[in-house]
Amino acid sequence: MPGFLNAYSTLLFGLVIRKTNLLLPIEVINKPSLALLLLVLFHVSRVMAQSYLEDLSSLKWSNRIILVSSNEYPEQFISQLESRNLDIVDRDIVWFLFHKDFIETNYSGEIAQSFSTSIKSLYFGNTTTRVVLLGKDGGMKDVADKLDLPELFALIDGMPMRRAEINQNGR
Numbered sequence: 001m002p003g004f005l006n007a008y009s010t011l012l013f014g015l016v017i018r019k020t021n022l023l024l025p026i027e028v029i030n031k032p033s034l035a036l037l038l039l040v041l042f043h044v045s046r047v048m049a050q051s052y053l054e055d056l057s058s059l060k061w062s063n064r065i066i067l068v069s070s071n072e073y074p075e076q077f078i079s080q081l082e083s084r085n086l087d088i089v090d091r092d093i094v095w096f097l098f099h100k101d102f103i104e105t106n107y108s109g110e111i112a113q114s115f116s117t118s119i120k121s122l123y124f125g126n127t128t129t130r131v132v133l134l135g136k137d138g139g140m141k142d143v144a145d146k147l148d149l150p151e152l153f154a155l156i157d158g159m160p161m162r163r164a165e166i167n168q169n170g171r
Contacts, residue, residue, distance in 0.1 A: 052112035056134065059094055064156060065134040066095040068147055069124040074099040077147055084149050091156050098124070136161055
């Protein structure tokens with residue numbers, strides 16, 4: 001059966017293409033089609049490999065974290081955080097607001113369903129309102145009963161890693 005692939009595997013440019021019970025003209029698997037196929041497979045594998053945020057370990061060494069838990073009026077916290085967005089971005093802060101059964105955040109990725117339960121049990125317990133600051137090293141730097149961004153920014157700006165960032169960026 002020249003010109004057809006049938007019931008065997010072929011290794012072509014590092015990609016194994018298996019065809020069983022399917023006749024396919026060999027002209028279909030030319031270099032442009034193979035390149036497109038590889039591109040599609042690469043994209044699909046990246047999408048499948050994207051993981052959900054299950055804990056804070058993937059943010060360690062690249063972000064400072066502000067965790068806020070409140071059972072009342074989350075809008076005031078969201079408003080405070082969003083109004084200081086430039087300061088938050090400048091300090092590499094990712095924040096999470098936990099209110100009852102929902103999470104509000106500036107984190108851009110997907111969050112696992114188990115994330116909320118895990119973080120609440122680690123950092124909040126049974127408290128009604130609590131604010132936790134975690135450094136880039138993952139260590140707990142501050143715990144407070146209210147969200148005071150100027151105070152948190154002052155604390156962050158006094159940290160050795162932040163001072164090095166400021167000196168490096170010439171601010």
